[in-house]
Amino acid sequence: MNFRTPAVRLGLLPAGIALALAPSFASAQEAASGTTDLDRISVTGSRIRGANMETQQPILTMTRETLEKQGFSSVADVLNNLTSAGSPAISRSESLASGENVGGYYVDIRNLGAERTLVLMNGKRLGASTAGLQDLSQIPMSAVERIEILKDGASAIYGSDAIAGVVNVITRKNVEGGEASVYVGQYGNGDGDSQQYSMTLGAKGERGSLTLSAEYSKQDPVWAKDRWYSRDGALGPNSTSEDWSPISQNSTWCNPLLFDCSRTSKTAVWQTLNQGGNPTNPNDYHELTPDEYSNANEQMTLLTGVKRKSVYINGTYDFTDSISLNTDLLYNERQTFQQIAGYPYQSNSTTINTPLSGSSVFNPTAVNGVGGQDVSFRRRLWEVPRTTDSQLKTLRFAPTVSGFFELGGKSFDWDVGALWNRNESIKTQRGDMSLIAARQALGPSFIDGTGVARCGTAANPILGDCRPWNPLLPYGVSGQGSLADQELQDFLFPTFTTRGITKTTSFTANLAGSIVTLPAGDLGFAMGVEHRKEEGSYTPDAFAQSGQSTGLGQKPTRGAYDLNEVYLELNVPILADMAFAKELTLNMASRYSDYSNFGGTTNSKFGLTWRPMDELLVRGTYAEGFRAPTISDLYGGLSSSFESYIDPCGTTAPGSVAGNGPCSAAGVPADYVQLGQGNKVCSTLPCQSGDQFVSGANPNLKPETSKSTTAGLVWSPRWVQGLDISLDWYKYEISDMIIADSVDRILRDCYVLGNSARCEGVVRASDGHVSALTYGTANLGKMETEGYDLGIKYRLPELAIGQFSIDWQTSYLSKYDEQGQNAAGQNIMIGRVGEAGLFRVRSNVGINWAMGDFGVNYTARYYSGMKEDCIDTGEFWCNAPNHMANGEAEPLRKTGSNTFHDLQVSWKAPWDATIAVGANNLFDHKGPLMYSAPNSSFAYYGGFDIGRFLYMKYTQRF
Template sequence: MTSISSLTKAVRVALLATTSAALMASTGAYAAEEEDSGIERIEVTGSKIKRIGELSPTPVTVITGADMMDMGITNVADILNKLPSSTVGISPETSNNTIFANGLNQTNLRGLGSDRTLVLVNGRRFVAGSNGNSAVDLNTIPTAMVARIEVITGGASAVYGSDAIAGVINIITRTDVDGVELDASYIQPEQSGGEESQFSLTAGGDFLDDKLSTVFNFTYAEQKELRPTDRDFLDNPVTSIYNPDTSDGAPARIPYFGRKPLSWINEAGTFFAKDGGQYTFDNDGNMKVFDYGEGLIEGPGNNGNYCGPSCEGYDPVNYGLIRTPLERMVFTLNTDYEINDDHKIFTEITYVDYQSNGESSPVFHTNNPISADNAFLPDDTRQLMTDTGMTGFNFYRMDTEFGNRTYNQDRETMRFLIGIEGIISDDWDYSFHAQRGQLDETTVWGGEIWGDRYDQAKDAVFAADGSIVCRDADARAAGCVPLNLFGENQASQESIDWVSTSAGQTAKTTQTTAGLVVSGALFDLPAGYVSAAFSADYRKEESETNPDQELIDGTIFGNTANPMKGEYDVTEFAAEFSIPLLSDMFLAHDLGLDLAYRWMDYSTAGTDDAWKIGLNWAPIEDLRIRATKSKSVRAPNIGELFSPAGQTFESFTDVCDKINVELGPNDNRKANCQASGLPEGWNPTDAWYLSNHAGSNAGNPDLKAETSHDYTLGAVYSPSYLEGFSITVDYWSFEITDAIEYIDVATAVRYCYDSESLDNVYCGRFTRDAATGDIVDFVQSPVNSATFDVKGVDIESQYDIPTDGFGDFKVHVIATYLEQWETNPTGFAEDLQVDVGEYTDPRWKAMFSLGWNLDALNLEARANYRHASVASNDWKPENNNYNDIPSSTVWDFTGSYAFTDSLSVRFGVKNAFDLAPPRNPYVYDGAGYYDTTGRAFFLGANYKI
C-alpha cells in the first residue's frame, strides 16, 4: 500500500506541476487531494468521480475567495455577474419594480435564465431563494466562507440533475480556518448613495483530540439604496420622443435629454376646464393656472403628454430606486467529526436573515371624478365651474399624503445538512447526506390605501351645520373622515389614517434532499484505472403563499394576490464512468472517455433522462483537446406549475373573424377555424368587439421538462518551453427545445389556428361560447413552446511572469465571443428572434487583469469590457436615430498589503475613470448591464488571532 500511495502522490505532484498554469487560468478543473488509506484520487469538478491524474473534459472557471476579497467584492453575485459567460439575473439593480423579488441576487449563465443555472454548495443543492422558484439566492452565501467558486459552463444534468442546462455554480466553503479571523470592508462611492459595508467573524479549529473540526462564520453586510437623483447621469436622463420632423426619410423617434415630466398629472392635482385651460393648486390649496415650464414637447404622437424640466407635472425621476437597499446577517457552522480513520460525520448549518425594500411612486388616480359641490373646492374653482357650466371634472393626481409605495421584504433562510462519508475499501469510498432547507418570506406593502375608503373620503360635502363630512351616510357611520385632495399636504392626518393601510403576504419554501454517492476504481487497464461513481438522490420541493384577505379580495389599490400551494418530488439514479483508453503513446500522451447517465422520475413531469459523453485527449504533454456531447433537462418549477389563477382583462383580435381568417400565413387558419365549428364568414358579437375580455393568469400543471442538446469542443495549451503560460479555447453550443415560455391570449388564439391542426399547446388556453362562438374565457400561462439556439467561444489565458528583484507579474484574460443567439417563443418561423449583437447579448465580453506582487504588496489593474452593440437587430433608419450603443470598459485598480502574518489591508478604486452607462434611451440607467455606482473607493482589513 505504501508503494502505491507514494506512486500516486508522485503522479499527483507531477500532474499539478505540469498543469498548474491551466488550473490557475481556471479552465481545466480544480484538483483537491483526497486523503484515505487506499489509492489517492484527485477530485475533478463537474464529476462525482475521483480520478487519478486526469482533467475534466468539461470547461471550468475557478474564482478564489481571496480573489473576491482583493477585488472589493462583498457579494458572491457581484463577481459572478462580471464573468463574460454570465449575465445579471435578478439583482438589487433590476428588482425594484418586481414586488416579490426585491433584493434577490441570482446569476444567469449564458443569459439562459437563472432557473437554468444550478447553484450548489460543496457539490450539494441549496434551498431556493424565492417562493415557487428554483434559483438560489446568492445573498445566503457569505464571501468570507468561500474557498473557491467553480463555474461549469456546460450542460451538467447527467451529473447534477435538473436546472443545470446552462451550467453549474459550485461554491466550495473553507475548511482551513485555525483560530479567529476578523474582516471588515467599506465601499464609498464618490457621489452619495450605494454605500456598502461588511463585517465578518470567522473562527475554526480542531477539538476533541483533533477528531472534531469546525468552521463558524458570522457576516453582517449592508448595501445602501441608490436613487436616480444620486447620480448626475440618472438625474439627467436620456429618453425618447416622437420626432417633430415628420418629413420623408426622417426617423420616427429621436432621443430626448433631460427631465420630461408628465404634463397632465402632478402631486397637487390637476384638471381641465371647459374654457380650455388646465389648472392646478399651490401649496396652500389655491387654484392656479398649470405651469408648463418650457412648454409642451413638440411633435406628433404622445409628445404633448410631456413638458419641459421646470414643468409642474409629475416627474418619475423623483421616485423609485435604481438599486434597492439590502441588509443581511448570515450565520454558518460547518463541522467534521472523525468516527475513526475511515469514516466521518459532517454537518452544514446555515441561518440567514435579510431585509430589502423596493419603492415606487405614491398611489395615483386618473379620471377621478370630483363633484361641483365638493366642500374642499376653493371659491375661485367653484366660480370657474359656474362660469363655464361645469358640474364636475376629472381629477389627475399623485396622492403623496400616503407616502411612496414600498415593498418590504424579509427573507429568513434555514438549512441543516448532515452526512457521513468514508472508505469502503482501498479503491472505493462513499458519501451520504440528508438535508432540510426552508425559506420564509414576509412581504409588506406600505403606502397603500383602501380603494373604497378613498372614494368615500374624497367625496366631501357640507353638512347642515356647516361642517365638512363624507357624503355617504354608511361611510360616515363607519368613521369616514373627509379627505382634502386640492394641493399638497392639505389632508388632515385623521383622513390619511382613515384611508391608508398596508397589506402583506407570507410564503414558505421547503426543500428536502437525500443523496448517496459511491465511487472508486473498477479495474485496471493498460492506460490506467477505470473509475466510476454511482449515485441515488431524492428531492422534495414544497411552496405555499398566504396573502392577506384584502389582497385576495382586491380591496387594496392596484394589488391583488391569491394563495398558492404546490409540491413535487423526484427520485434519481445516476452512473458515471471514466475510461482511460491510451497512455504514453505516440500522439496519445493520454486519451480518456467519460460517460454519464441519469434517470429521473418526477411526480409532476414524469420520467426523463440525461446523458453525457466526454473525450479528453492529450496528443502531447503540453496540449489537451476535450469535447463533450450531452443531453440536459430542466423540470418545471412550482411557480410555473401551480401559480394560482388571478383575474385579468385583455383586448385582442380573434383571428377567426371574417377579415382576419383570410390573413393567415398559410391555409391552416381558415381550415382550423372551420374545423372548430366556426362557419365561413363568422364574426364575434358586437358586445365582444366593444369590451375587454376577462380571463386569468395561472400556472400550468401539464408542463413537461425542457430538453437541451449541447456540446463543447476545446483545447488547453500549456507549453513547457514557456513556463507559467496557458491558453484555452472552448466552442460551445446549446439547443433547447420545449422551453417553458409564458404565452398571452393573443398569441394562443393566433397559433391555435395557424398550427397544422387543432391538436397543439395553444388551443387549450381559451374557451368559446358554444352558441355564439365568442371567446368567453382564457388562461395566460406557461407552455412548452419555445426554443433556444445559442453558440459561442470562451477564451481564457494566463501568464505568470516571475522576475529577480522586481516582483512577480500575472496577466489574466477571460473572454466570450457570442456567435449565435436565437430564440423562438412559439416555434413559428416568423417569431424567430435574433438577439446576438444587441445590448443584452453583445458579440464580445471580456475581463482582463494585470497583477504585480512584491513581497507583502499586491497591486492589480482589472478591466471589464462590453462590446459595442445595437438596441435592436430589426432596426431600420426610419425607426429611430439611436440604435447604436458604444462599447464600455470599466477599470478597477486594487491592492493589498500584509503588514504581518496576522494583519493585512486591501484598498482600491472601482470604476476608476467614473464611466457612466452609454447615453442611450435603452441603457442610460444601466439596465442591469452597466455600472451605475460610478467611481467608488474601498478599504478593507483582515486580522487573524
C-alpha cells in the same frame, strides 16, 4: 500518491461526498505523519474522484485569494462579472420589479436564464423560490473558500436545472485560528455606502474540526435623482417635461359640466388648481401643462438597498479511521428596500372606478351645498411613495456520513447524506391605497359643527377612522382633506404583508470506486440514488388577492412535487503513455428521474479527453439536459402587471399593420397611435400600459429539454513556464422552453399573423387601446446559442521588480437565436446578439503584481457595443433606421463598446494583517443611454457600473 493507503485515506473527510464536490483535507494524524495534504479529490462536473477529472470539462475556478483581490462584497457580484455570465435576472436597478423573487441576487450563465443555472453549496442545491431561482445572497462571502463554475450542461450528473452550467460555492473548512475583516466603501457621488463586517474562527482536534463564520453586510440604496441618466426622466438628459407622466402630483380633474369626461374620451380637458386658488371654485383652475407633469424618477431608488446577517458553521468528526461525519449549518437573513413613486391614481380606470362623489364637500360642481356630479380626477399620490421591504430568512442543514472500504483489492467510497433547506420570505409594502377606504374618503362628506370635514352625511355620519379626502389639492397645498394629513394617510394607506415559504428536502446515497484495472488505468465508476421533495407557497396580502387596492393583483401560489433519481457514471481509460496518446479517456453518465407531476425522463452525457502530448489536451462533451416545471410554473396564482409592449395596430409600430383586417375587426381606428398611461400617445416604444394585464400558471407544462456540445484545447507549452491557454467552443439548443406568453407575442399572432384564436384574451377600449389582456405560461420557446471562451493565464518568472501574473478571460458570442415568426407567418430564429446583455464580446484582463508585502491588482472589464429597437421618426436616438431583419424593417439604435477599470493596492502588515484600498470603475466611465431600459427601470443597462466606487478592506488574522 496512492489513494488506497490508509495513512492518506484517514484524512479524507469531504463535505457532501454525496455529490462528490467538496474539497478534502488531511487530518491532524496525517499532518503529524508528514503525509502530503490533498487539496481536493473531486471537482464540479463529476462524481468520480480523480485528480485529472477537472480537465475533461470547461471549468473555471476562483480561489479565495482571487476573490480577495476584487472589490466586490457579494458572491453574486463576483459571478455576474464573469465574461460567461449573462444579464442579471433581477438587477438592483429594476425598481419597478415586483413579486416573490425581487430582492434576491442570481447568476445566469450563457444568458440562458438564472433558472437554467444550477447553484450548489458544497455540492448540494441551494434553496429555491417557487419560480426556481436560487438566491446567492444566502451565502456569506467570509465563508467562501473557492467557487467552481462548470460552463457546460450537466443534468446527467446533477438533474434538473443544470442546462447552462453549474456554480458550486465551496465553503471554508478545517480552519485553525481566527480572522476578522472590515470592508467599507462608497460611490464617488457620496452615496451607496457599503459596509461589511465578518469574523471566522476555527479549531481542530485529533478527530474533528469546527469552523464558524459570521457576517454582517449593508449597502445603502442609491436614488435615481442622483444619477445623470435617470434624474430627468425616461430619456435621460434628453427628457423634457412632455416625456413625464400627465398623472401629476399637482392633481387634475375634468369638469363634467363642460366636457365629455369618460375614460376613453379624446376631448376631455384636465385642469389643475391655480396657485392660491379655491379648490371648490371651478373658475380657479387651469389646463394642466407639461411643466406640471410628474417626473416619477424623483422618488425612485436606482439601486435597492440590502442588509444581510449570516452565520455559517461547519463541523467534521472521524468516528473511525474509515467513517467520517461532515455537517453544514447556515442561517441567513437578507433584507432589501426599494421605493417607487406614489401611485398614479386614475379615478375612472377599470380597476379603480372611484370618482369624487358629487356629495363630497370638496366637489367643485356642488353649488350652495347642493350636491353636484361625480368628478373624474387623476392624482399622483406623491405624499406616500410606494415602498417594499423584502426579507428572506434561510435555515440550512446538510449532514453527510461518508467512508471507504476495501474489497477484492479495490478501494470504494460511500456516503449517505441529507439536506433540509427552508426559505421564509416576508414582503412588507406601503404606498398603495385601499380602495375600500378610498370609496369612503371620496364619498359623501359634510362639515360638522366645529368646521371639520367628516365622512358620510350629517344625518348618517361614518364613525371611526374615516377621513374625507380632497384629491384636487395639489401636492404641497394645505387644507382640509389634504393628503399630507397623517391621519388621512393612516386611513387610506394600510401596510400590506405577503408571505412565502419554500422547502427543499433531499436524501442521497452514493458509491464510487474502481471496477477493474485496464491497461490504461482504473475504470472508475460512481452510482447512486436521490430522493428530493420541493414544496412552496406564496401568499399575497388579502388586499392583493381581492383586488381592493391600487396595487397589482395577485393570487396565492401553493404546490409541491417529489422525485426519485438514479444515476451511473463511468470513466474509461482507453490509452495511456503512448505516442500521440499520453491519455485517452471516455467519460459517460446517465440519470433517470421520476417526477410525481409529469413522469420520467432520462438524460445522458459523454465526454472525451485526449492528450496527444504532455502539454496539449483536447476535450469535448455532449450532454442532454432538462428543466422541470417549477411550483410557480405549475401552481402559481394569477398576478397582474403594467406591461410594456408594442401594439402592431399602432401606426408608429415597427412593421405596423394599422388598418388591416384583424385590427379593423377589433375596432382599432386606421390612424390609431399607441396610447400609454393616462391615454397619452407613447413617445417611445415599447410603451407601458395604463391598464393592468393578468398572467398565470399552467398545470399541464412539460419539462424543457436541451442539448449542449463543447470542444476545446488546453495548452501549456513547455518552453514558456507558467503559461496556460484554453480555448473552448460551445453550442446549446433548448426546446419546449417554459416562457410567459408575452403581450407582444399574442398581439403579433392575432393582428399580424391573423390567428383569431390568439385574439380571444385581448380586450380593447373604444379608442383602440388594449384595456385588458389575460395570458399564461407555455412550452412555446426554442433557442440556440453558440460561442467561444478563451482563457490565457501567465505567471511570469520572478523579476527584480517583483512577481507579475496575467489572467485574461474572453467570451465571444457568435449566435443567440430565439424562435419567432415574421409577418409572412414563417417560423424563424431571431438573432439577438448585440442586445444589452447579449454582448458579442466580453473580456476581462487582470494583471497582478506582488513584491514582498505589497501587491497591486488591476482589472479591465470590456463589453462590446449594443443595439436596441427604435422608431424611425427621425428622432436623435434612431441611428440605423434602414436596418432590415428577416425581410422586415427593424430600425435600430447602436452604441459603442465600454470598458470599466478596477484597481486594488494591498499591504501585508507585520502584525499579520492585510490592508487594501481600491476603486471599481476607477475612471468613472459612463455607459451609454439605453432607452429600452434593459435589466433596469431607467435609460441605462442594469449590468453596468453606475459610478466610481471606492473601498477599503482590513483583515486581521490571529
